[in-house]
Amino acid sequence: MKEITVEASVNKLNDVLAFVNEQLEAAGCSMKAQMQLEVAVEELFVNIAHYAYTPGVGNALIRTDVTDGCASITFIDSGMPFDPLAKPDPDVTKSAAERQIGGLGIYMVKKSMDDMKYEYKDGQNVLTILKKI
Numbered sequence: 001m002k003e004i005t006v007e008a009s010v011n012k013l014n015d016v017l018a019f020v021n022e023q024l025e026a027a028g029c030s031m032k033a034q035m036q037l038e039v040a041v042e043e044l045f046v047n048i049a050h051y052a053y054t055p056g057v058g059n060a061l062i063r064t065d066v067t068d069g070c071a072s073i074t075f076i077d078s079g080m081p082f083d084p085l086a087k088p089d090p091d092v093t094k095s096a097a098e099r100q101i102g103g104l105g106i107y108m109v110k111k112s113m114d115d116m117k118y119e120y121k122d123g124q125n126v127l128t129i130l131k132k133i
Contacts, residue, residue: 003063008077010049016062017041020073027066029133036112037071037131040059043105044075044127052079052125066133072130082125083118085110 008120020041024034041062048060063074063125073123084106115130 001063001065003061005059005061008028008045008049008052008058008060008079010046012060013042013045013049015044016060020064023064023066024071024133027071027133029066029071033071033131033133037073037129037133038047040109040129040131041073043097043109044129047084048075048077048079048125051082052077054080069132069133071133072128074126076127077125078123081120081121081124084127085116085118 002019002023004016006015017038021034021038024037029037044064045060052058054058058078061074061076063076065072065074087106109129113131115128117128117130119126
């Protein structure tokens with residue numbers, strides 16, 4: 001398991017992606033799984049950067065564990081409690097104009113990962129995505 005702590009700022013997105021991709025490449029992750037994980041990491045980190053500490057700034061810890069053909073990536077922040085899995089999925093049968101704003105990114109992450117878990121523990125949001133690689 002490896003981890004990195006960065007300021008929860010979109011300016012740090014490239015650092016986070018480089019860190020995660022380094023772990024995935026070292027584990028021999030398939031290109032398809034790596035691309036899906038990259039999109040998920042971007043979506044989740046940008047959400048933390050935009051909303052967790054509004055209007056302030058804080059840190060995000062990203063932890064990777066790539067073992068037994070499975071990648072686990074955990075995002076931990078001390079921002080406002082928010083369970084993205086509790087929000088209902090958007091109705092994708094409606095046109096973009098008819099749908100409520102928000103939720104589509106998390107929905108895409110849910111659909112592309114094998115599992116997602118959230119808990120609020122010790123004053124921290126802990127969101128983990130799992131993907132077979």
